[in-house]
Amino acid sequence: MTTLWRKTWRGLALRIETDEAEESSGAGTGARSLSVGPSDESDTWLRFHPFSAAPYWCISSTGSESDVETRPLDERGDPVAECIAILEADVSPLIERATGQSENVAARETADVAVLLAAERALRHRPAVLDELDPVALRNRRSEKWHTYPSDVLPVWVAEMDFPIAAPIQDELRRFVESGDVGYPIGLRETGLPDVFCERMREGFSWSPDPARVEILSEVVQGMYVALEAFSEPGQGIAVQTPIYPPFLGSIRDTGRELIDNPMLLGDAGMTFDLDGLASTVTPGTRMLLFCNPHNPSGRVYRRDELERLAEIAVENDLVVVSDEIHGDLLFDGRTHIPLATVGPEIARRTITLTSASKAFNIPGLRTAIAHFGDPALQRRFNTVLPRHARGGIGLFGLYATMAAWRWAQPWLNEVVPYLAENRVFAERALAERIPEIGFIQPEATYLAWLDCRALDLRPSPSAHFLQHGRVALSEGRAFGEAWAGFARLNLATSRPILAEAIDRMSKALGR
Numbered sequence: 001m002t003t004l005w006r007k008t009w010r011g012l013a014l015r016i017e018t019d020e021a022e023e024s025s026g027a028g029t030g031a032r033s034l035s036v037g038p039s040d041e042s043d044t045w046l047r048f049h050p051f052s053a054a055p056y057w058c059i060s061s062t063g064s065e066s067d068v069e070t071r072p073l074d075e076r077g078d079p080v081a082e083c084i085a086i087l088e089a090d091v092s093p094l095i096e097r098a099t100g101q102s103e104n105v106a107a108r109e110t111a112d113v114a115v116l117l118a119a120e121r122a123l124r125h126r127p128a129v130l131d132e133l134d135p136v137a138l139r140n141r142r143s144e145k146w147h148t149y150p151s152d153v154l155p156v157w158v159a160e161m162d163f164p165i166a167a168p169i170q171d172e173l174r175r176f177v178e179s180g181d182v183g184y185p186i187g188l189r190e191t192g193l194p195d196v197f198c199e200r201m202r203e204g205f206s207w208s209p210d211p212a213r214v215e216i217l218s219e220v221v222q223g224m225y226v227a228l229e230a231f232s233e234p235g236q237g238i239a240v241q242t243p244i245y246p247p248f249l250g251s252i253r254d255t256g257r258e259l260i261d262n263p264m265l266l267g268d269a270g271m272t273f274d275l276d277g278l279a280s281t282v283t284p285g286t287r288m289l290l291f292c293n294p295h296n297p298s299g300r301v302y303r304r305d306e307l308e309r310l311a312e313i314a315v316e317n318d319l320v321v322v323s324d325e326i327h328g329d330l331l332f333d334g335r336t337h338i339p340l341a342t343v344g345p346e347i348a349r350r351t352i353t354l355t356s357a358s359k360a361f362n363i364p365g366l367r368t369a370i371a372h373f374g375d376p377a378l379q380r381r382f383n384t385v386l387p388r389h390a391r392g393g394i395g396l397f398g399l400y401a402t403m404a405a406w407r408w409a410q411p412w413l414n415e416v417v418p419y420l421a422e423n424r425v426f427a428e429r430a431l432a433e434r435i436p437e438i439g440f441i442q443p444e445a446t447y448l449a450w451l452d453c454r455a456l457d458l459r460p461s462p463s464a465h466f467l468q469h470g471r472v473a474l475s476e477g478r479a480f481g482e483a484w485a486g487f488a489r490l491n492l493a494t495s496r497p498i499l500a501e502a503i504d505r506m507s508k509a510l511g512r
Contacts, residue, residue: 004032005122006041009115010091013041016122019049034083034123036091045098048086050079050123057083059098078175084120117407125411126167130419133162133495143365149473156502157463157475159296159448161362161493166412169363172404173397185396188216193399197355197370200406204329207339209353209372213379216399217369218392220326221247223354224290228255230385231320231378237286241273242481243450245296245324249481252290260286263483264298270441271298271450275309282317289319294327294337297450297480297489299443301335304343311340311347320378321351326369327446329360329413332421335444341374348374352382359446360413361405362493368398420447423492423499430500434507447493453477454486456510462488470509472502 001017008014019031036046048057055073073079086094139146145160164170176182185191194214201207217223224247232238234256240248241262252259262278264271278289291310294301302310314321321340328337341348356369373379427449428440439452451474453462463474466488477487492499 001033005119007115007118008039009112009119011039012091012095013037013039014115014119015041016119019051032123034119036087036095045095046091048073048083050083055079055082057086059094076179080120080123083123084116088116121168121408121411124168124171124408128166128412128415128419129164130416131495131497133498135498138162149467153467153471153473154498154502154505155473156491156494156499157473157489159359159446159491159493160364161416161447162495162498163362163416163493165362166405166409168404168408168412169361169401172400176396176400182396185394185399188394188399191399191403193368193370193403196403196406197372201339205337205339205342207342209341213373213376215371215373215379215382216394217354217371218367218394218398219358219364220324220354220356220369221251222391223352223369223371224248224251224322224324225255226382226386226391227320227322227352228252228257228288230382232257232287235285236288237283239278239282239286239289239319241278241292241295243297243477243484243487244290244480245292246479248290248292248324249479258285261481261483263481264295264300266441266452270444271295271300273300273302273306273310275306275313278310279313282313282319286317286319289314289321290324291321291340292324293340294325294331294445296324296327296446297448297475298441299446299448299450301331301337301444304338307338307340307343311343314350315346319350321347323351323353325353325355326359328355330417330420330447331445332417332424333444337445341372350374350378352378357402357405361409363398363401363405366395366398366401368394368402420492423447423494423496424449426496427490427492427499427503430503431506434503434512435510447491449490449492451488451490452486453488457486461485466506466509468509470505472505472509 003015003017005016015035016032017035019033031051034048035044037044044060046059049055050073055075056070057073058068058070060068073082139151143160145155145158149155193216194211197214198209198211201209228251235258237258237260238252239260239262241264260281262274262281265274323340325339331337339353341351341353351374353372358364424443428442431438431440437455441450441452443449458465461476461478463476466472466474475489478485
């Protein structure tokens, strides 16, 4: 057995190890076991086998390998969760029984919930496959990314990863399918998702939101539309920083609001937020600010001083702020995402935070998102502007896949983010070598790269040229704001060979 993970918990050694015996018996590649023993790892007293065809656990007495008592785990439910529950509830008497000692060995230290959570994450994790993607298999997908264009087009456009989803999410969905559990979900709050969201925010961003201030939506874009209807009237101004994720602009247009465009500034340091421009652009008729942090498409991560200045402007002008923070888990170079609602109590009271596991954990098709309201009055207005049923329902798959992502899939994300960071460097170097005229705006977050193609003077647009002549699909710059027609967006969330082919096609589309 190979040890994959080890920690000390309540004076005991927890180890997660490969389980070759279970793999060979049909449990599948990646079978793992969890062992519990003394802190010096000289023995194993408890061992859990949740990935066996018939999951089980056993107690073995010190010095007597033949004296092993085996007990079943419930393979119909969630054997991994059952393993952790047994440890939480019964570890002291079990260790006493295994060792024959009257001393309560496991009570030497205070229980550390974080260690058990880390153990569960490591037990559920299987290494991510990132660099060996099969283009044929990808073309057989039914998602928008791979079905919008003909099969000879290489799609590197819409914000969807090509990577397989994390093992904990796969396992959760598999349990639903295999058990035929596709009925109506229970009440959204009873699922526990609001609490899981709040746990995720505390762990990742030192933010302690209130679960009672959480609403569950089908997607972040739905939250934008409902918020515009709730907190503004047709003809009133909505401030936005372009270039911006196209549904920001579409929601303003579709609801008859006025776009107050506050363009970002492009300089040697990349894209920056024109805060002085925002202060001067906002008019008495401006009711809301739609904000995106980390920013899509530039990948910019806003600093605390920028957020504080933005908060001042919002408070001074009595703006409701809708803050799209869906890319907050996808940061590079040690940067920290700061939720806008944590900047201060005044901005918190006027902020609606929208987020989802869909981007970081690659489950956009499962249609589940979160809206958090900094003030109950905002929440009441949001919930009464349209009948609840007009927002549609949320399916079991999305609810529980989101909880699996936020609770257990962090090890997968810990592998994916460094790979994306390397893809960012690879793409910048490859474009500098093959098409040096393209300005690569290095993203600080997200898996999206904003390309300045103006020097190439491609008509009718860069994305149209590369599609027609290179059979590679980028996102159209004009979709992010009319002034950005000379730009295009490149999706970096694919294998390096596919990314290399995309850049090669772009180069050949220019006759190089």
